[in-house]
Amino acid sequence: MTSEQPRMAIPLPSEMADMLFSTTQEVFTSMLGSDIQRVSAPEAERSTPFDGVLSLIGLAGALIGNGALVCSAEAACDLSSHLLCTEFSQVDEEVLDAVGEITNMIVGGFKNLLESHVGMLQMSIPSVIFGKNICTRDAKADVAVVVRCAFPGGEVALTVRLAAAPGTMCRPVSKERLENSAGKPILIVKAPVCKIKEPGTPVDEG
């Protein structure tokens, strides 16, 4: 008996970074009334300890992972001041709530764009952490993108890490290929990857 593991076409990391920047820009423009500039090209995620605010939202569906926003305490206060039209000089519960909501809008916008390629995704409510020497560790992801942005009040880093859900494989393909497959099933390649033998015997990966 042969079981088939579907492979799913997803956007290339550079295209995901563009999607993430575009949703970030939309949130900054419409909710914060602030300009934003991308300060570096997409790059692999760095896991160095940092001081500041980390806001994290889980994603689940055909892809599983998370989206995160990282910024300094000063940047978090500035973002919150713009969002709520109230001056904040230190990180408190209101600032953490505001940063969580900004993350929610950015990751939510990104999720909406990604859903046209991978189907519906579920999103968790945000978890926001404020502290010093914060270290993070993520399990291996199929796609990890980081977008760093500067705005008048500081910098923010947006990160998305995604992996194929159990039973699925994903393969980044170009925008052109994705667009050409529009309207067709998102599972574009099927390959036998697992041969199941008699019950109780080891399974060969292939």
Place this chain on the structure above:
Amino acid sequence: MKTEPPNLLIVDDSTAIRKILLRVLNQTGLELGHVLEAGDGKEALKLLEGQDVSLVLSDINMPNMDGLELLRALRGSPRWHDLPVVMITTEGGQARVQEAIELGATSYVRKPFSADLLRDKLAALLSK
């Protein structure tokens, strides 16, 4: 006889969004009654029990009872079956919008939103 100004209910687990919506409501220039706030669908139902409300603004993604469950509960109740409910949410995918509309949402606003557009939409709904 003077009619009472309408009471409103904002349902969102984010206090930031509740504050922003309050600001937008105050900018409509309409005379409003009480603006109640709830952090999730369960709290919203409790508040609705004790107060007549003319319009509900609700998020979707919330703990305990989300916005779609709240909508389902309202539409299943004779008392609130026709109560206008505007969903204000980051969940902007077509399938989710469709689900909310099928459940009986009066209108759907995607976050991030333009304060001007939201103000006009709310003013139009409250003037009816």
